[in-house]
Every structure is written in structure tokens, then in C-alpha cells.
Amino acid sequence: MGGNEQLIKGLPLNFxxxxxxxxxxxxxxxxxxxxxxxxxLCLCERLYYRKHWDISIFTRCHIHNCYLLxxxxxxxSKITFNKVILNNCECGNKLSTSSTTNVExxxxxxxxxxxxxxxxxxxxxNECLIKLQQLDIDLIIFLILFLSFKISSxxxxxxxxxxxxxxxxxxxxxxxxxASSIFLNWPHSFYTxxxxxxxxxxNNRQTG
Ligand SMILES: [Zn+2]
Ligand SMILES: [Zn+2]
Numbered sequence: 752m753g754g755n756e757q758l759i760k761g762l763p764l765n766f767x768x769x770x771x772x773x774x775x776x777x778x779x780x781x782x783x784x785x786x787x788x789x790x791x792l793c794l795c796e797r798l799y800y801r802k803h804w805d806i807s808i809f810t811r812c813h814i815h816n817c818y819l820l821x822x823x824x825x826x827x828s829k830i831t832f833n834k835v836i837l838n839n840c841e842c843g844n845k846l847s848t849s850s851t852t853n854v855e856x857x858x859x860x861x862x863x864x865x866x867x868x869x870x871x872x873x874x875x876x877n878e879c880l881i882k883l884q885q886l887d888i889d890l891i892i893f894l895i896l897f898l899s900f901k902i903s904s905x906x907x908x909x910x911x912x913x914x915x916x917x918x919x920x921x922x923x924x925x926x927x928x929x930a931s932s933i934f935l936n937w938p939h940s941f942y943t944x945x946x947x948x949x950x951x952x953x954n955n956r957q958t959g
Pocket of ligand 2: 823
């Protein structure tokens with residue numbers, strides 16, 4: 752964890768406890784095990800499985816500014832590693848020809864990619880993301896995962912079970928982008944989030 756330990760030490764929390772929880776959460780939820788995902792346009796350029804597609808909070812392709820796909824656009828079945836490298840779904844769909852949906856920005860994915868490969872792709876302009884960029888990657892992933900759990904429990908009216916149950920839809924783009932948008936206007940947006948979350952009656956959180 753390296754640098755993260757310093758950061759966590761600075762917080763008024765039980766360090767040993769937090770460290771264990773962070774590690775457990777990352778082990779369990781940071782990587783996509785069951786459902787894989789891919790960018791059709793990346794696949795079209797070169798046919799291989801990009802490692803960063805396995806990061807659970809990576810929902811957009813920063814190169815092509817589009818959503819990654821985790822189901823076949825033709826038959827709706829789950830994407831697997833084999834389907835991607837064979838560029839073929841059992842329904843006959845060639846994955847690299849799947850249509851894509853553009854997104855407004857893919858800054859979070861860009862930031863994650865840069866941290867992962869220690870490579871500057873292009874300039875990140877959002878100031879808060881630049882600050883986030885100074886943290887270690889595992890801590891960034893943990894923070895966004897943590898907020899995603901909170902947000903998805905709110906959106907889908909779940910009891911927040913902490914980092915104990917694995918629910919696939921917490922990784923969807925809406926949840927991740929809401930979680931990362933909390934950083935975009937830090938700390939104001941974070942306080943707003945906390946207040947809204949506190950005020951919502953427990954059974955009525957799905958209205959968002
Ligand atoms: Zn792409
Ligand atoms: Zn298919």
C-alpha cells in the first residue's frame with residue numbers, strides 16, 4: 752500500500768482496522784471477476800483484452816470517449832474473456848462491430864489509466880481530478896468504490912451492507928459517475944451528498 756498508509760495514518764481512524772477493510776474491499780470488489788467488459792472500438796483497432804477493463808470502476812473508454820460494454824448488444828448475454836479475444840459471441844455477433852454510445856467525458860477512466868500505467872495520455876483539466884490523481888491508485892479505487900456502494904444502496908433501495916455482499920449492478924456507469932462527480936466540486940459536493948443522504952428516509956432512497 753505504501754503511500755496510502757501515510758494518508759490513512761493522518762485520519763482519526765483505527766488504522767489497523769481500516770487498513771484491513773480497505774484491503775479486503777479491494778481484494779473482493781476492485782476487479783471484475785464475473786462480468787467482463789470491453790470497448791468495441793479498441794477491439795477493432797487491435798484484438799486483445801486490455802487489463803484495465805477489469806477494474807470495476809472503469810466504465811468508459813478514455814480513448815474513444817464511449818461506454819464500455821458488459822453485455823452483448825445483440826443477445827444481451829454476459830461478456831466473457833473468451834468472447835472478447837475471439838471477437839465472437841455465441842449468437843454470432845462480432846463484438847468489435849457493436850455500436851457504441853458516446854459520453855461527455857471519460858476523465859475518471861483517463862485518470863485511472865494514467866495511474867495504472869504511469870503514462871500521461873492527455874491533460875486532465877478538472878482540478879479536483881488532478882488532486883485525486885495525487886493519491887495512490889488503490890486508495891482512489893477504494894474511495895470511489897465506497898461512495899458507489901453508498902449511492903447504489905440509495906438508488907436501488909438496498910440496505911447498505913458495507914463491503915460484504917457482491918452486487919453486480921453497483922458497478923454500473925450511473926453509480927460510478929455519481930460517485931466520481933462527488934470529487935468534481937470538492938468539498939462542497941461531498942457535504943451536499945452527505946446531507947442528502949442523511950435526510951432521506953430509509954425506505955425512500957430509490958427516488959435519488
Ligand atoms: Zn476504446
Ligand atoms: Zn450475443
